[in-house]
Amino acid sequence: EVQLVQSGAEVKKPGESLKISCKGSGYSFINYWIGWVRQMPGKGLEWMGIIYPGDSDTRYSPSFQGQVTISADKSISTAYLQWSSLKASDTAMYYCARSPLIRGYKYGHFDYWGQGTLVTVSS
Amino acid sequence: EIVLTQSPGTLSLSPGERATLSCRASQSVSSSYLAWYQQKPGQAPRLLIYGASSRATGIPDRFSGSGSGTDFTLTISRLEPEDFAVYYCQQYGSSPPDTFGPGTKVDIK
Numbered sequence: 001e002v003q004l005v006q007s008g009a010e011v012k013k014p015g016e017s018l019k020i021s022c023k024g025s026g027y028s029f030i031n032y033w034i035g036w037v038r039q040m041p042g043k044g045l046e047w048m049g050i051i052y053p054g055d056s057d058t059r060y061s062p063s064f065q066g067q068v069t070i071s072a073d074k075s076i077s078t079a080y081l082q083w084s085s086l087k088a089s090d091t092a093m094y095y096c097a098r099s100p101l102i103r104g105y106k107y108g109h110f111d112y113w114g115q116g117t118l119v120t121v122s123s
Numbered sequence: 124e125i126v127l128t129q130s131p132g133t134l135s136l137s138p139g140e141r142a143t144l145s146c147r148a149s150q151s152v153s154s155s156y157l158a159w160y161q162q163k164p165g166q167a168p169r170l171l172i173y174g175a176s177s178r179a180t181g182i183p184d185r186f187s188g189s190g191s192g193t194d195f196t197l198t199i200s201r202l203e204p205e206d207f208a209v210y211y212c213q214q215y216g217s218s219p220p221d222t223f224g225p226g227t228k229v230d231i232k
Binding site: 107 | 213225
C-alpha cells in the first residue's frame with residue numbers, strides 16, 4: 001500500500017527555522033516525483049515545488065523560489081520542506097504528494113497525498 | 124504561467140442530480156495534462172481524473188472528465204451524499220509551476 005506520512009503539526013515564532021518531512025512507503029521512492037502543496041486557512045491549493053529523489057532534480061514555483069527549500073534523502077525515503085526564517089504568512093497546511101513519471105521524466109498529477117502538516121507561525 | 128478559472132464558484136444541488144463543473148485555462152493545456160481532485164473538510168485532496176479523462180484507481184464511474192485545449196469539464200452523473208465537497212482542477216502541461224484552479228464547492232441544496 002502506497003503511503004506518504006508527514007511529520008506532525010508545528011507552532012513556531014516569526015524568524016525561526018523549520019523543516020517538515022514526508023516519508024514514502026509501499027513503492028519505489030526514487031522512481032516518483034514528490035511535490036509540496038500549500039493550503040492557507042480557508043483557501044485553495046498552491047503548487048510550491050517538486051523533487052525527483054532519484055537524482056535530486058528540484059523545480060520551484062516562482063512564487064516560492066528562494067522562500068523554501070525542498071530536499072530528499074533517498075536512503076530513508078523521505079522528502080523535506082524547509083524554511084530558514086518563517087513569517088506569519090507561512091501559516092498554512094502543507095501537503096506532500098506523489099507524482100508519477102509522464103512520458104519518461106516529466107512530472108504530472110498527484111496520485112497519492114500525505115495527511116498534511118499544519119504549520120502555525122505566531123508571536 | 125497558465126491561470127485556471129473554475130465555474131461556478133458554488134454549485135447547490137440535491138443528491139441524485141447531475142453536476143457539471145467547468146475549468147478554463149488562460150492558454151492551451153498541452154497534451155490534455157489536466158487533473159481533477161476532490162477535497163472534503165479536514166482531509167487531503169484525492170485524485171479523481173488525470174489526463175483530462177482518465178479515472179484514477181478506485182474512482183466510481185459516475186465521475187467523468189472531458190475537454191481539451193482550454194476548456195475542461197468534470198461531470199458527476201448522479202450525486203451521492205459523499206460527493207459534496209470542493210473540487211479543484213490542476214494543469215501540469217506547462218510547468219513549473221503547475222497550477223490549480225480556485226475550486227468549485229458542491230453543496231447540498
